[in-house]
Amino acid sequence: MFDVTVAPAQGTFDFEPAREPGAYAALVREIGEDGAGEVRAVFWSETSARLQLFRRLLLAQQHGKIAREAHSLKSAAGTFGYVRLAALALRLERTAETLGDAEFRDLLEQMDAAYEAARAQEPQG
Numbered sequence: 001m002f003d004v005t006v007a008p009a010q011g012t013f014d015f016e017p018a019r020e021p022g023a024y025a026a027l028v029r030e031i032g033e034d035g036a037g038e039v040r041a042v043f044w045s046e047t048s049a050r051l052q053l054f055r056r057l058l059l060a061q062q063h064g065k066i067a068r069e070a071h072s073l074k075s076a077a078g079t080f081g082y083v084r085l086a087a088l089a090l091r092l093e094r095t096a097e098t099l100g101d102a103e104f105r106d107l108l109e110q111m112d113a114a115y116e117a118a119r120a121q122e123p124q125g
Contacts, residue, residue, distance in 0.1 A: 018082065018083070018084045018085070018114060018117035018118045018120070018121050019080075019081055019082055019083070019084075019117075019118050019121040019122070020081030020082075020083055021081070022081065023079070023080055023081020023082075024036065024040070024080060024081065027039070027040075027079065027080065039079075040080060043076050043077075043079075043080060044119070046076065047073060047076065047077070047085075047115060048115075050069055050072070050073050051108070051111060051112060051115060053069060054066065054069065054092075054108050054111075055108060057069075059096070059099060059101055059104045060101075063096040063097045063099075064096075064097075066092065066096040067092070067093050067094075067096040067097070070089045070090070070092035070093035070096065071089075071093045073085070073086075073089040074086050074089035074090045074093055077089060077118075080118075082114070082118040084114040084117060084118070085111060085114040085115055085118055088107065088110050088111045088114050089111065091107065092104075092107055092111070
């Protein structure tokens with residue numbers, strides 16, 4: 001799989017690219033076009049569900065689950081080169097236990113925006 005190193009950044013992620021262009025090509029080289037397309041479709045479906053799940057979880061009571069889900073999202077986003085989403089997921093993973101509700105909601109908004117930016121940069125076909 002394609003590995004991407006994600007540094008935990010502070011502040012906004014507007015300057016972080018939404019997508020690393022060569023990531024999908026690397027995945028295609030490893031598992032083929034059909035396999036990469038299938039895995040990518042699962043990624044979009046699971047990521048959408050995971051982002052919705054975050055909004056249903058109670059930060060104060062379920063920070064462990066939030067951190068685990070963020071870890072999974074970080075890894076999956078990194079595989080496809082969605083670096084902004086991966087960086088935000090890493091931030092959530094590392095700070096779930098200490099975030100306040102307002103910070104958590106703000107981070108979720110940033111993750112939603114990163115998801116939409118990644119979808120917008122998604123190669124067609």
